[in-house]
Amino acid sequence: MTEKQFTVEDIEDMIYQFGVLITDASQGILITTLKKNFFEEYKKFDTITAWECFVDQVNRIQSVVELHDFLAECNKEDWKLLLERFEG
Numbered sequence: 001m002t003e004k005q006f007t008v009e010d011i012e013d014m015i016y017q018f019g020v021l022i023t024d025a026s027q028g029i030l031i032t033t034l035k036k037n038f039f040e041e042y043k044k045f046d047t048i049t050a051w052e053c054f055v056d057q058v059n060r061i062q063s064v065v066e067l068h069d070f071l072a073e074c075n076k077e078d079w080k081l082l083l084e085r086f087e088g
Contacts, residue, residue: 005087008079015071022068033061 022029038057042050074082 006083008076008083011079011083012076015068018068019072022065029061029064033057 020028025031038050038054042053045053
């Protein structure tokens with residue numbers, strides 16, 4: 001299996017696609033999470049456990065959004081340096 005050599009443009013496109021996966025109005029992570037019936041999903045748990053599960057879910061989504069925002073803030077020079085270190 002050969003390793004793919006990524007370019008800065010590849011990475012920027014991946015970050016864009018990652019953003020689409022998060023925010024797409026019909027199937028994105030945010031909208032599908034908001035559409036969940038958490039009452040139904042956690043009804044078999046006691047109130048405290050259900051609340052902890054809900055909070056964990058919200059925190060996971062928040063972490064994904066923060067990761068995307070961090071990656072999107074990197075500039076071309078940052079990605080070039082990272083790619084050089086990755087390849088070397």
